[in-house]
Amino acid sequence: MELFRRYVAQWTPGAISWKKRASTETSRSTKPTLISMPQEILVMIVAELSGTDVVQLRKTCKLLEELSYNRAAWREIFLNHIHTTLPKPFFLPKPLQECSSKLIEQSLANWEAEWAPTIPTTEHVIHASRDPIGKRQLVATCLLPGGRWLLAGYRDGSVWYFDLDVKGTISPALLIESPYPESLASTNKVRLVFSVDLLSDVAQASPPGSYHLTQFNIAIVASHIRRTVDTVVSVWRVQIALENDSATGLRKVELLSTFHEERFEDVWSCDLYGTTLTYLGRTTGGPTSIIIVDWPDAAGQTDINRVLRRYISSSDSARAFLLPEDRILTVVNYGARESPGEIQLIHWRQDCPVTSTSPSQQTHPLPIVGPKKHGLPLIYLASVTSPAVIADELRFVVPARGHLYGLVIPLSFALGPEEENIRVELLVTGEIKPGQQMRVGYRQMFSMTTLNEREQARA
Template identity: 30%
Template sequence: MLAVRAVCRHLNTVSSGNPVWRQLFQRCLGVAVPRPFFLPKALKITSARDLEGALRKWRGGWEPVRPVQCSRRPVCWAKIHTREVLHNTSVITPGGRWIISGYTDGSVWYLDLGDDTTAPLELTPHLLIPSSFSDDFVAEHEIQIRLAPDFLSDESLGPSSTSHTLLQFNIAVVTGDPLQTHVGVWSVHVDTESGATSTLKLGGKVSSFVDVGDAYPQSACLYGRFLGYCLSLNDTTCVVIIDWAEADGKGHDDGILRWYVPLEAAKSMYLLPGDRLFTADDYDNASLYNWRTDCPSSTLPPSQQELDPVDPYWHRRLDRTLYFDGIVTPTILHGSVQVIIPSDEEVISVKIPLDPSASEDYTHILSIIKKPEYEIARQLRAFGHRQGVGLSADHVLTLIRYCSEDGVGGELLPTRVQSFECPDLTEMKNPPDCLLYDEFSQRVMLMDAELSYTLTVDT
C-alpha cells in the first residue's frame, strides 16, 4: 500500500482514513514490521498520517542531508555532582524518547530527549533508580554496573504490547563490587499524568537478591522472568541464568537455582523466547544455546562449581573481528527471532524459529553483506534490522541499508552504502564516544564519554 499510495491518487484518497491504517498496521505486525512495534502514541489515538509515517520510517530508513547536520544539547551536571557515567551502559528506549545510563555509584539516571531533539535546550538528568551503596562505600570501592532492559517480552511490556507504544518495561540493574554482586529488577512506567510531557516513573522493585562477590559482571540481559549475566570469576568466566522472581530476597548461599553456561565470556548476550540464549564474545564467536535443557543447573554459587563446557547448538566463528558492540535488540518477524551480527568481513542475519517444536536445523543463516567495501573498524556502530550506522574516528558517518530477509551473498554489495562528512564534529575537544540508534524513530544519538552533551543526527 505504501508504494500504491505514492502513484495512485484515487487509492491515496480512499486509503487515508484512520480505521484503514489501524487495520493495516494490525495486519503488518509480525509480518512486515516486528512485534512488538513502538509508535509515538497509543494505536487508538494515532492518526493515519502518523501511522503511515511510522511504517515508512521502518521500511525506508532515513536519508541524511549533505553535509550532515547535528543538533548539540548540553547536559546539566548540577544534579549529578561527582558521579561519572560508566562506559557502554547507556541505552535508548524504543521510540527514541529516553536515554538511560548507569553511574559509578550504582545509580541509574535518564535524559528526556522530548519530541524535538533539535531544540537547543539544556538536558537535565533525572534519577530513575537510586544507588544502594553509601557514599563512604563508593569512595573506597570500585563498582561495576550493567543495565538489562526488557523491551521484548509481554510480561515486561504489559499494556505496551496492545497499545503499541512504550507504557512500561522492566529493567535489571546488576552491580558488582569486591564483596557481592547485587541484582535488582525494577518496573518502570511512563507517567503521562504529570503534565503535557511524559516522564519515566519507577514502579517498584519486583526482585532483589545477592550473588557471589569478587565477580564483576561483564554483560547482562533480561527476558520475562529470567535474568542472565556473565561473571568474571577467578580467571574464568561463565554465564548465570536465574529466575528473578524465585530468587527474590535470597543471598548467594540461600539455594538460588542457577543455570550455568561454563567458560562463556559473553560481551553481548540476549535471552530469547523459547529458552534460547544468544551470546557474542570478543574472540569473534557467536553462539546459541538451549539453556534450560542443555545447560547444567545447581543451587551452588559459581565459586563452588566445576562444570564441563556446554556445546552450543549453533556456533559461528567469524573470520575477522566480530563487533559485539554493534548488536542491537533482536526483532521478532515471520515467526522467528532475528539477530543481526556485524563483523568487518561480513554481516549475517540469524533467524531462530519461535516454534519450540522446530528442529535446531531450522535456524536460518543469511549473509546480508559480504566483503563490504567500507571500513567499520575503529567506529561507533549499531546494526538494526534493516539499517546499520557507524561513525569513524575522522568523523565520517556511514549509512548501510540492506534487506535482512534476503541475503546477498557472493561479491554483491548491500542495497546501499553512503558516507557523509560531519563537519560539526571536527572542532570538538571531547568527540563522541557512544552511538545509540533507535530504528522505530530513526533517531541517531551521539554522546561523549562523560555524557556532557548529546548530538542528534538530522534524520
C-alpha cells in the same frame, strides 16, 4: 495495486476517472461506479492495500484521494503490517486508538523507507549537562525504541535517564538509586550493567491493542569493588510518566525482585527476558561464566549459596542474549583484535543443570560445544542489539569492523533445525567507529562521549 484491480474489475474504465455528474444522471446509470459503492466497502478495499499503494491512490481521483486519508483504513493497514513486516517491539507515538491517519501513515513510512546503500556521515550532536550527576562515571546506556528516552548507568550503582526530545542542553533525571548505602556508593567503584525487557509478555510493555510504550522491566547487576560486599541484583518495573496525556518522564513503580550474588571481579553484560535473567562475569579465582537465574525464585535471597543458577563457560569478550523457548545466543570474539566473531545457540533449560553452587566454587559449567557460526569480522560486542521479532524470525543488528550485519534466527524450534538456520546478512557498509556507549536501533545509531566534563551525545 493488484488487489484493488480485482475488486474493481467489474467496473467500467471510466469509473476510475470519475467526474461529478448531476444526481438525475447518476440515478439513471445502470453501470456501477465508485460513487455508487457504499463508503464501508470502499474503506474495506483500501484497508487491504499496502501503505505504499494507498499513497499511490492519491494520484488517481478525488474520491480515492479522500479515502486514502481514512483513519479506519489506516488502522487496518497498520494491524496487517504488525504481524508481517513491522518489528516487535514496535511502538506508536500514541496509543493506536488515539492516532490519526496521518500519524499512523508517518509511523509506517518511517519504517518502510529504503536503507541508504552506505552509512550517512551526518551527525546530530546533543549536549548534556553533568548536573546533578557530578563526577559519576558513565558505564552503561540503553536507548529505548522511539529514540526519546536514554537510560544511563553510573559507577555509583545508580541509573538515570535523559529526555532527548528536550531542546537545547539536556539534563539527567534519577530513575533508580544505587543499591548500596551512600558510604559505598560515593566511592564510585561499582561495576554496573543493566538490561531492559520490552519483548516478553511478562514485561507488558504495551497494553493489548495500543501498540504504545507505557512500561518496561529493567534488570540491574551492581557489584562493588570492595571484596566484602555482595553483588546486588534487582529487577524493577518502570512506567512512562504522563501529564495531561503527554509523556513527561520515567518513573520506577515496583521492585519485582532483588537478591544477593557473589562479588564479581568483573561483570560485563546482562540480559533480561520474561522471568529469566542472565549475566556474564568473573569472580576472584573463578572462571568466566554466563550465569542464568529465574529471578522470581531468587527474590529476597541474601544467602548467595541458596540462589539457584545455571552456568555456561564463556570468554571475557562475549555477550549473551535470552531468546524465546529457553534458548540463549552467545556472541564471542576470540584471540587478537582481528579475530573473527562467533555466534552460537544453546538450549539452557534443557542442557544446563541447576545448582546452588556459587560462581567461584562451580568447577564444571557447561562448555560451549557444537556448531558455531563464523564469517563475521571483529564484533563491537557492547553494541549488538537486543532481538526484534519480524514475522517468524528473531533479528539482531551486529556492528562489526566496517559494516553492519543482520543476524536472523527462527523464532521457534519448530521452524527449522537450530544452528543451520542462523543467517548472517550484510545490511550496510561504511566507516563504523565504536565510540563510547554506541547503540544501534532499527534505523539510527547513537553514541556518547565525555568532553571537558560535559556529556555529548551523537545520533
